Amino acid sequence: MKHDESLRAAKTAKQSRFKNRLLRRLCEAPRNDRIMSYYDILLKYNDLPFEKIFREFSAQEIERLIHSDSQDPERFWALLSPAAEKWLEPMAQKAHALTLQHFGRTIQLYTPMYLSNFCENECAYCGFNARNKMFRRTLSPEEVEKEAAFIASTGIEHLLILTGDSKVKSPLSYIKKCLEVLKKYFSSVSAEIYALTEEEYADLASAGIDGLTLYQETYDEAVYQRVHKAGPKKDFRFRLEAPERAAKSGMRSVNVGALLGLSDWRKEAFLMGLHAQYLQDRYGDVEIGASLPRLRPHAGDFKDISEVSDKSVAQILMALRLFMPRLGIALSTRESSLLRENLLPLGITRMSAGSTTRVGGHTIASPEEENAPQFEISDPRDVEEMKTMLAAKGYQPVLKDWMQI
Amino acid sequence: MEDLLKLGGRSIKSRLLIGTGKFSGYPLMKKALEAAQPDIVTVALRRVDAGSKADNILEYIPKSCILMANTSGARNADEAVRIARLAKASGAGHWIKIEVVQDNKYLLPDNLETLKAVEILAKEGFIVLPYMSPDLSMAKRMADAGAAAVMPLGSPIGSNRGVKTRELVEILVREIKVPVIVDAGLGSPSDACECMEMGCAAVLVNTAIAIAQDPVAMAQAFKEAVSAGRTAYLAGLASSGSEANASSPLTGFLRDEA
Numbered sequence: 001m002k003h004d005e006s007l008r009a010a011k012t013a014k015q016s017r018f019k020n021r022l023l024r025r026l027c028e029a030p031r032n033d034r035i036m037s038y039y040d041i042l043l044k045y046n047d048l049p050f051e052k053i054f055r056e057f058s059a060q061e062i063e064r065l066i067h068s069d070s071q072d073p074e075r076f077w078a079l080l081s082p083a084a085e086k087w088l089e090p091m092a093q094k095a096h097a098l099t100l101q102h103f104g105r106t107i108q109l110y111t112p113m114y115l116s117n118f119c120e121n122e123c124a125y126c127g128f129n130a131r132n133k134m135f136r137r138t139l140s141p142e143e144v145e146k147e148a149a150f151i152a153s154t155g156i157e158h159l160l161i162l163t164g165d166s167k168v169k170s171p172l173s174y175i176k177k178c179l180e181v182l183k184k185y186f187s188s189v190s191a192e193i194y195a196l197t198e199e200e201y202a203d204l205a206s207a208g209i210d211g212l213t214l215y216q217e218t219y220d221e222a223v224y225q226r227v228h229k230a231g232p233k234k235d236f237r238f239r240l241e242a243p244e245r246a247a248k249s250g251m252r253s254v255n256v257g258a259l260l261g262l263s264d265w266r267k268e269a270f271l272m273g274l275h276a277q278y279l280q281d282r283y284g285d286v287e288i289g290a291s292l293p294r295l296r297p298h299a300g301d302f303k304d305i306s307e308v309s310d311k312s313v314a315q316i317l318m319a320l321r322l323f324m325p326r327l328g329i330a331l332s333t334r335e336s337s338l339l340r341e342n343l344l345p346l347g348i349t350r351m352s353a354g355s356t357t358r359v360g361g362h363t364i365a366s367p368e369e370e371n372a373p374q375f376e377i378s379d380p381r382d383v384e385e386m387k388t389m390l391a392a393k394g395y396q397p398v399l400k401d402w403m404q405i
Numbered sequence: 406m407e408d409l410l411k412l413g414g415r416s417i418k419s420r421l422l423i424g425t426g427k428f429s430g431y432p433l434m435k436k437a438l439e440a441a442q443p444d445i446v447t448v449a450l451r452r453v454d455a456g457s458k459a460d461n462i463l464e465y466i467p468k469s470c471i472l473m474a475n476t477s478g479a480r481n482a483d484e485a486v487r488i489a490r491l492a493k494a495s496g497a498g499h500w501i502k503i504e505v506v507q508d509n510k511y512l513l514p515d516n517l518e519t520l521k522a523v524e525i526l527a528k529e530g531f532i533v534l535p536y537m538s539p540d541l542s543m544a545k546r547m548a549d550a551g552a553a554a555v556m557p558l559g560s561p562i563g564s565n566r567g568v569k570t571r572e573l574v575e576i577l578v579r580e581i582k583v584p585v586i587v588d589a590g591l592g593s594p595s596d597a598c599e600c601m602e603m604g605c606a607a608v609l610v611n612t613a614i615a616i617a618q619d620p621v622a623m624a625q626a627f628k629e630a631v632s633a634g635r636t637a638y639l640a641g642l643a644s645s646g647s648e649a650n651a652s653s654p655l656t657g658f659l660r661d662e663a
Contacts, residue, residue, distance in 0.1 A: 101564070284509055
């Protein structure tokens with residue numbers, strides 16, 4: 001009996017040592033100069049038994065790691081593990097303190113504007129899927145101006161423009177034309193559009209696009225190929241390396257993200273955080289940010305959603321904050337008002353307000369059944385309501401945080 | 406005689422400069438400013454929303470204060486210069502705190518680009534206060550290029566860790582002809598007091614006040630600490646090793662000879 005126990009203990013210790021050695025070896029990789037792109041790092045993680053490694057963290061390891069200030073990926077891995085779920089309150093305390101220290105009691109507000117919903121991709125989880133029979137449109141410069149005037153009248157200075165993935169229906173020349181209009185109304189414009197080459201990003205940056213948001217959706221290449229059935233987006237590597245091309249191009253900020261729900265969230269969050277750190281280590285003059293988009297109901301056929309609970313979203317947020325204390329973190333209206341308010345002090349630095357995911361959804365009337373949203377939003381509050389909520393929570397809503405210089 | 410700080414052609418009474426980011430709201434920031442009674446307040450131009458009456462930070466800064474715009478967000482000298490010119494053109498005055506940061510991980514300043522910006526802006530007639538890493542040769546070059554003061558960091562911005570750069574800042578205080586103002590990293594009133602006792606001309610505080618549970622009371626505490634530290638410096642602090650010894654174990658033999 002006693003013999004069995006000591007055998008078991010020895011086995012556990014051996015497993016733990018194996019895990020720690022493995023992690024250390026892997027985690028040195030991101031700092032290696034021979035790494036040419038984040039894809040090289042991802043390959044090293046490809047065949048790892050993620051679930052098993054996550055399970056092997058012990059409560060003692062977590063307790064020790066929460067209060068270390070190490071920014072090693074090993075610590076991030078531990079904070080995302082099941083064992084860390086028992087330590088969420090101390091993690092929250094630390095995440096809150098770090099966020100206050102680096103960002104103060106402020107939250108930046110922005111509003112998305114959809115320019116076009118034409119799309120050549122067949123992404124199983126998206127309402128703009130090329131196969132969905134729906135009303136498609138691209139806003140004319142006059143319509144863009146109408147939307148801009150409305151959004152600007154709410155006080156918003158930071159705009160995020162979005163298009164579907166169609167270089168034919170919303171080419172760069174079109175985006176730049178829209179930008180000329182938008183610059184009259186907003187102090188900063190960011191873009192969430194199809195992946196581009198470095199030259200194209202540089203072109204957009206010099207035209208006045210300050211930031212890029214581009215989600216990898218999933219860092220698991222096999223899942224990626226499965227959910228992206230057709231279209232230019234099928235090129236996993238071209239998309240994965242797009243944020244780095246943008247960082248090289250002179251953009252001020254670059255935001256990455258994984259669409260939580262497509263695959264195991266611990267693994268996705270880990271590889272996304274590692275991506276953010278990879279970029280911040282190499283491009284110090286770029287503000288790197290991350291978002292936590294969770295899969296929402298949409299007009300598509302993706303039904304194989306892997307469950308991501310509110311608790312898990314909170315754990316990812318806090319682990320990210322402890323891992324990268326200065327990381328910008330956005331939480332969109334995909335999440336409910338209540339959850340957004342509860343997550344607010346745990347690491348969020350940016351929130352969207354007055355959102356619609358329909359093209360021309362702010363000012364241009366069209367029958368609802370004709371103009372489908374990209375996904376359904378959960379927090380419909382307008383800018384005034386968000387400002388009131390933030391003030392009540394002791395946060396200053398920051399409407400302007402950059403300008404054309 | 407009143408103890409005034411000569412800076413940028415002005416005589417400044419308060420040696421506590423205040424930064425305005427990170428407050429939970431402008432009305433609260435205004436109250437904290439009223440408690441701290443600073444003469445110089447710095448504002449990030451990136452945050453100034455001049456078009457909005459309710460959300461315009463400038464409306465909440467006492468008119469008696471000198472407004473010092475800062476170039477937060479600038480990644481190189483060129484961007485800092487453009488921000489400074491924009492600030493002047495938009496009526497934010499010609500006092501400018503240069504912040505050039507290429508390092509979003511720690512927000513440590515880029516001294517070389519900062520120096521370039523100082524050279525250009527001082528020539529254009531700005532009162533230039535560069536935020537810098539405490540480096541003697543750089544501080545000398547910045548002063549020679551026309552900086553009105555140098556602003557070395559006490560520890561990384563927002564870290565609240567205190568004067569971790571003490572040895573280097575002390576060298577600047579001894580060697581640099583222009584005022585040395587410690588900016589960034591001061592976490593408590595005692596840190597600010599320590600800087601003043603060291604002979605720094607002033608300190609700049611933001612995070613420690615803005616995120617305190619009671620920012621107004623904390624502003625008051627910083628004001629008193631800065632004043633106490635300055636008084637102590639002027640009174641001539643006894644250095645810790647200067648207590649009289651009963652005997653002189655090493656030089657006693659000299660007295661015997663005499």
